[in-house]
Amino acid sequence: MPLIILSGYPCSGKTQRAQQIHTHFTTKITTSTDPRIKRLKVHTINTSTLNLLRTVYREARTEKEARATEYSAVKRLLTKDDVVIADGLNYIKGFRYQLFCEAKALLTPSCVVHVAAPPEKCREWNSARKAAAEAEKEGGNEGEGEGEGNGDGMPYEDDILENLIFRYEEPNGMSRWDSPLFTVPYIDETPDLDGIWDAMVGNAVKKPASESDYLYELDKTTQDVVTLIQEHQRSIGAGGGSVPVADCAVALELPSSSITVPQLQRIRRQFIALNRQHGVGKERIKELFVEYVNAQFR
Incomplete structure (x- = not known):
């Protein structure tokens, strides 16, 4: 079943959107009376589930290995009865094309959800994460919860953040591997997710305005x-x-x-x-x- 590829700047709120999509799809599945839909399962893949550190983006080799880890996880989970939400940066168009080809090979639909936030807002949120992490350390909780640098709520080092923002390749709905493309503005706290559901699972695709x-x-x-x-x-x-x-x-x-x-x-x-x-x-x-x-x- 469908592959939903999230993309956006680091610290743009992708994980929040992935959680919203996961919840929306799960509710649709559990309340459906269609046996074809009720057997579906939803999976979210992100740095936390893959146990990846933010520092993998510092070097080309470790970054390439991280993408290979994400790709392998998608390939393993994507079946006719599983919806996979790829909650990674997915900022390189070549990698999004690779994921698109994997979905196409399995004859299942895919889409890209662009979580749109300006760089200054991402820097602001990253700074807030850093302040929270420092406060947690001062409180003596560094050994609790997720490991340092791991998990989707952890901050990026400033140089890594700036490098990733600089190298980001924005999705283009005119490219077949980025289509259909759904853009979620960072200020939209409760986006309408029915369009994604209809395009990926439902029988009717909402036709956008020209x-x-x-x-x-x-x-x-x-x-x-x-x-x-x-x-x-x-x-x-x-x-x-x-x-x-x-x-x-x-x-x-x-x-x-x-x-x-x-x-x-x-x-x-x-x-x-x-x-x-x-x-x-x-x-x-x-x-x-x-x-x-x-x-x-x-």
């Missing part, structure tokens, strides 16, 4: 929000305050100092880059963009 329509809506909606911010700042002579947004459940929470036009356009470009691969339903673009803008100034 690329031109989607990109038009993404461009127009984000520009409308940017224009609203600019008009608000002109009307009050400064930034700051809560600004309601039409047809949106979330209000803009602007900082006290005015946001410049270059800042707004940079934020808008980042959001579009994160979501250009049909990662969001058109009806959710506005709400997610407002949340994204708010997150930049917290």
